[in-house]
Amino acid sequence: MPARDLYHNHVRNALIKDGWTITDDPLRLRLGKKDMYIDLGAERILWAEKNSSRIAVEIKSFLGASDLADLHDALGQFVLYHDVLQETQADRILFLAVRDTVYATVFESPIGNLLLKNGRLQLLVFSVEQEAIVKWVPEIPTAN
Amino acid sequence: MPARDLYHNHVRNALIKDGWTITDDPLRLRLGKKDMYIDLGAERILWAEKNSSRIAVEIKSFLGASDLADLHDALGQFVLYHDVLQETQADRILFLAVRDTVYATVFESPIGNLLLKNGRLQLLVFSVEQEAIVKWVPEIPTAN
Numbered sequence: 432m433p434a435r436d437l438y439h440n441h442v443r444n445a446l447i448k449d450g451w452t453i454t455d456d457p458l459r460l461r462l463g464k465k466d467m468y469i470d471l472g473a474e475r476i477l478w479a480e481k482n483s484s485r486i487a488v489e490i491k492s493f494l495g496a497s498d499l500a501d502l503h504d505a506l507g508q509f510v511l512y513h514d515v516l517q518e519t520q521a522d523r524i525l526f527l528a529v530r531d532t533v534y535a536t537v538f539e540s541p542i543g544n545l546l547l548k549n550g551r552l553q554l555l556v557f558s559v560e561q562e563a564i565v566k567w568v569p570e571i572p573t574a575n
Numbered sequence: 576m577p578a579r580d581l582y583h584n585h586v587r588n589a590l591i592k593d594g595w596t597i598t599d600d601p602l603r604l605r606l607g608k609k610d611m612y613i614d615l616g617a618e619r620i621l622w623a624e625k626n627s628s629r630i631a632v633e634i635k636s637f638l639g640a641s642d643l644a645d646l647h648d649a650l651g652q653f654v655l656y657h658d659v660l661q662e663t664q665a666d667r668i669l670f671l672a673v674r675d676t677v678y679a680t681v682f683e684s685p686i687g688n689l690l691l692k693n694g695r696l697q698l699l700v701f702s703v704e705q706e707a708i709v710k711w712v713p714e715i716p717t718a719n
Contacts, residue, residue: 463685465643499609507651514693541607549658
């Protein structure tokens, strides 16, 4: 299994605080002979809909020397995991977890905007200080 | 500008042998304040159609410790460059250049197949020994 991301526990705690149950840490995927590990799997019951939402969360620190290289890396993993999830657990929605400061610098830039506009990524934006979810992009139904 | 890929000249020569004119080495893209460089830009006149094809080619060696990590990396760059090209030079088609041996091990595996089936990548498969294009995935019109 791969090394845990620096913000692994921050995101885990933020999800729990938001009403999610962590079901997988990490979430293992398998296609052919290849194993892949997404950082977290989580589930939440939406009482209003009487059914549950299932997500997979890949956490990216964006602590490399270049935002663009970090973005390639995150985007490549996201697209690959997305397509493998579609084949193997199609009801689980994938999110890339990034810090609020990364969201502001990378995803509010023209390149980040373009990728979001094209539906290439879905984001879970979190605050390190508060260990809390700041927003989902696009928005998902709230638990209330 | 980034360092050249190990197989840069092999792919360049293979394209020329196939009737392409190299127009950019590297091909510069700009979106917002970010510069990006795709390894090669090339053009070919298709006399039958009385117009030209324009391509951009990103070369990936797949010489890392893990095929899966190399695939993330290549896929992330491809998707990003693809989307930026669509915004800035929409008539130019992007290809990822990989060796025939990489095609066989990575892109004929279940994960590679899935990405190709989903239209995530377009490939230019080349032979290092022959400095020649082996095939395009999907096929493109030939010069004849």
